[in-house]
Amino acid sequence: MAYRLGVDVGGTFTDLLLLEAGTGSFWRHKTPSTPHDSSEGILDGVEAICAKAGITPAEVEIFLHGTTVATNAVLEGKGARVGLIVTEGYKQVMQIARSFVPGGLAGWIVWPKPEPLAKLEDTVEIAGRMDAQGGEVRPIDDADIRAQLEKLKSRGVEALTVSLMNAYLNGAHELRVAELAAEILPDVPISLSHVVLPEMQEYERTLTTVANAAVRPVVGRYVRNLRDKLRGAGMAGQLSLLRSDGGLMSSEKSEEHPVSLLMSGPAGGVTGALWVAKNAGLKNILTLDVGGTSTDVALIENLDARRVRTTEVGHLSVRASALDVKTVGAGGGSIAYVPELTRALRVGPQSAGAVPGPVAYGKGGTLPTVTDANVVLGYLPEALLGGTFKLDREGSIKAVQTIADALGIDLYAAARGIIDIVNENMFGALRMISVQQGYDPRDFALMGFGGAGPIHVNAVARLMGSWPAVSPVSPGVLCALGDATTRMRTETARSFSTLARDSKVSDLTAVLDEMAAQTRASLIADGVPEADITVLFEVDVRYAGQAFEVPLMLDPEMLGRDGIVGITARFDAEHERLFTFTMESPHEIVNLRAVALGTVLELPAPELPKGDGDPIAARLRDHELWMEGRMMPAVIYDRAKLRQGDVIPGPAIVIEMDSTTLIESDCVATVDAFGNILINPAT
């Protein structure tokens, strides 16, 4: 039997999900994370979950893993010390950082400028120059390069980056530097800009290459350590990592190109949501992954998650494909406050985090948080399932009362105000990925997961008009589920930069064929059988002169049939949809991309026993909560005892080990065949 094991390492817990690919049976397990060395927690979990399933680790064929190790290295400044080699005259490219200052007018007064990822003192210049057509203007000089490499060597750099002007057109100079670096700094990994990101724009290319170099040693150590430990535990199967774009890559490849892992963590939730959506018969989904300090949102259209070409991590914007996940500083730990001057109610982005945490957790928190408001309103019952953990409702009330007093309104109105505002912040993020991209949120369902997603999903769905609101089965381990159910992926791109009217179908086809061959070979090298590989193409088009392209799917057959005109017609339609107008300007075909994919795991989800529609068997107790401006009776249910077809009228609360689902008063929930809770307006 083929077993797949998905593992997601979070700040507090490591979640594991083991699947038996033939039957779809699965086991889940949660174990405390071990931040000093995540592999310890992982190994504990592996042994425990294998024991649960009655197998040995040797029977796990594929180990799939989403990790935040690269992200954290960037966010916490724990990347390697990177030496950067640039063209003469460009030493301060990272220091100047395109001169951009965030914030509005006068925002510069309060902006703390972040330190560049490659230090200025570890940046050196070399002579030699390429022009904007890729021709050599001035040659490089080996002696000069050696001298600069020696300088970096003496500074003790741990990784090396070369990013020369116009190298995206001609990488010859960068390659020569790499040759000499191999002599002088033989043990230092080297990243070349024309390899990592063969695209125009010196700052973005340099930043991306530096980011890659900075996280490389950290990721390499992490992956090798994990691989060794797993092998030691007898696991012989393949180790794959989740890329920012929701695909998988081999652990070996991730060591060379870790910049593709920067959004690996949030991508897991989105791929998990995809799997749930497929089972629940939903095609269009907005995801709402609510954690303690932040919320991640993404858009899935027709069972395909929307991707972007940049990965945003902290203040950095790196050019690497990622799922279009937007993050807002709104979560369970977000702190509510009322500034004296405006007497407005603000929630977040400051967060009580895990420590001291919300007041309700009794770990020393004193400031009112979103979780406290949920407790005050009765949306989070005091006694959670299992009875091991009791929430401090009195403490929450006292904290939220301070907000009520500052606003001159009553306690429950203040608590609901906090919830309304945090929901609104999530709504704002969801609008950015839906309405602002030309999507109508009413065509989408909203899926809430992560610790606090299912408690907010109903209210946010109402704001969006996105029904049903979905609380997926096992919302707490959805990321691990995503890791386990996605597929291998690789991609490549070529600049084309030619006006559509000057382009021939045969020119396009030649590039597509070449890219298809390259990406296929890459997946085959990663162990994917050739017959399982699908290659898809994309083309970026814009009106000549615009700075931003609109990506379109490109099907070689369609290209043959409709020709170039077919592409430009589709672009015009898309431009009209996005921006309300089209132009007579000529079209430019900017980039071509190929994506090679392995097969999707056809994994049937196990069905729940059929019920008679009445959830009475799952009823735990009666309850009271505050909604529509008053206290009202509600019922608490145990999720584990729900049957398919059960209909739960709101207001109600469904609790399980690690999550709580809130069904609002004028809504009704139904339990689908696989245990997903689908909430719709009652009428």
Place this chain on the structure above:
Amino acid sequence: MPARIIQTNPTPFAQQAIDPVSLDIIENALRNARIEMDATLVRTAMSPGIREQGDSFPLIADHNGRMIVGQFGSYIGPFLDGFEGTIEEGDLIMLSDPYSVGGAISHSNDWLVLLPVFKDGRLIAYTSMFGHMSDIGGKVAGSMPIDARSIFEEGVRIPPVKIYAKGQYNADLVKLIMTQTRTPDWCKADLNALIASCRVAARRVVEMADRFGDDLFVSATEELLARNHRAMASLIESAIGDTPVSFEDFICDDGLGYGPYRIKCTMWKQDGRVVLDFDGTDPQSEGSINFYLNENMLRMFFGIYMIMVFDPQILFNDGFYDLIDVRIPEGSLLKPRFPAALSGRTHALGRIFDILGGLLGQKTPEFLNAAGFSSSPHLFYSGTDKKGEWFQLFQIGFGGIPGRPLGDGPDGHSLWPGFTNVPNEFLERYFPLRIERYETEADSGGAGLHRGGNGIRMTYRFLEPGTISIHDDRWFTKPWGVNGGKPGARARKVLEKPDGTQTVVGNKAENIVVEKDDQLHFITWGGGGWGDPLERDPALVAHEIVQGLVTVEGAQAYGVAIVDGEVDAAATEALRARMRDDRDATLPTFDHGADIETLRAGCQAETGLPAPIQPRWQLAMAAE
């Protein structure tokens, strides 16, 4: 006669009570709509000025034309007062004449689009956006001739006209306008982009009104304005004194050889209101450096500086306008009489921020920022290439952010919100030039406990013959330091021929002919320093020497002695002691480096350029 607003539904909006939570939600939603306007513009515009550098400004106003979100304050009120016509559903108004909107746009290069938003027959809001066009015709490429003597030399000037009237597009009118520019493709795309942005925001406003109800939405905008009023009233009460304080600063020259021009502002509190009085500001220039300063814009700038410190999350809106009394003398540099030329207004516009900072910080030096990069240096390069095709580049430069209470000023950054440089690889690919050097100028940031940011040195190598024009300032007067901090270095422009000969060229120069392989070193000024440089950690100074941001010679301004790349602690101690002895015990709040006469005397030797001549009108006035 003011504009006539035609509504098919005459029912007035009903005032409704609004809870604080709904109010905050509407505030947020409006903020998001504004961000969406920017995003739409950047994605669809074509000129590098707008799409890469972000030289554009959005606004959403209530049905009375008062700005709810935006940055530059509302010009809709003055516009409506002066517009002889109707405002109807389906109208879309465009204009570029600064004299038609009381200076709300301050030169004809800024094209403004105004969209009245109707819902169910009632005017419910306005959305508007203006952006800088690369070229609008006139006597020079880029349409900003520094030596223009009247606005008629500065290209097409568009009075308020409807490019859509009741939904009908006026193609002839747009064709007429586009015929005036050297870059019709860019202008067309940019105009489309401005319109698309306004339409996107209008759609959001209607959605919001649908969601909350029209009356509640309108009531919310009222309350947002009132909230700002209350916040600003209490700020003014606590932060502004009754005793007048004055501050003055200068525009170095007018590009015609005359200067400097004084801008002076005096501020005091009177009956709970702030008075900002520009009495003492020099008369208007004969050239184009005049800045037609809109009173509401100044109120907005002032409010932003005030609010920034106390609740940066608050939305700036027009609510507090009646708390600020702005007095600008007619016929002055800041309120020139028609048809004064206006295209070179960027320098005075920027300088207003230094003046506001200097004014507000005098009584609270801990909040004071040094003088800085308060302008947008421009470079124009145009010509016809080997293939016979016209090329035209307009670049905005960046420089040193001043030393701040928060810390050092960033090197080579922008003071303008949202502006970024155009990637050099993009420039090289699409224009006949190569950027040989793109770095910050060591030691150009003023010394201080918090160092001023360095200016930028950008070296352009021109690959085709053509002409260039330069607009910059702060080459004669210095960016002042504060609280003991030293002034930053001044701006410089050097033209280098292929044989290596270098010539200093003016900082406001029009139509300089360049040959293939000439290089222009475009050096911007540094930010002033903040606080006593002798208090700066010597190790940090040494570190910045290694980084190349400060030189060994530059370290002397900090009293730091460097030997073989290391701090010589004893020598540093001695040097600092000697420097302390040699200066006044109390450090000046403002350090301008030198007075105007001293600057004049040393000008040729220090800058390589003759000192500007005292403007003639002053002689005339002295004779009166």
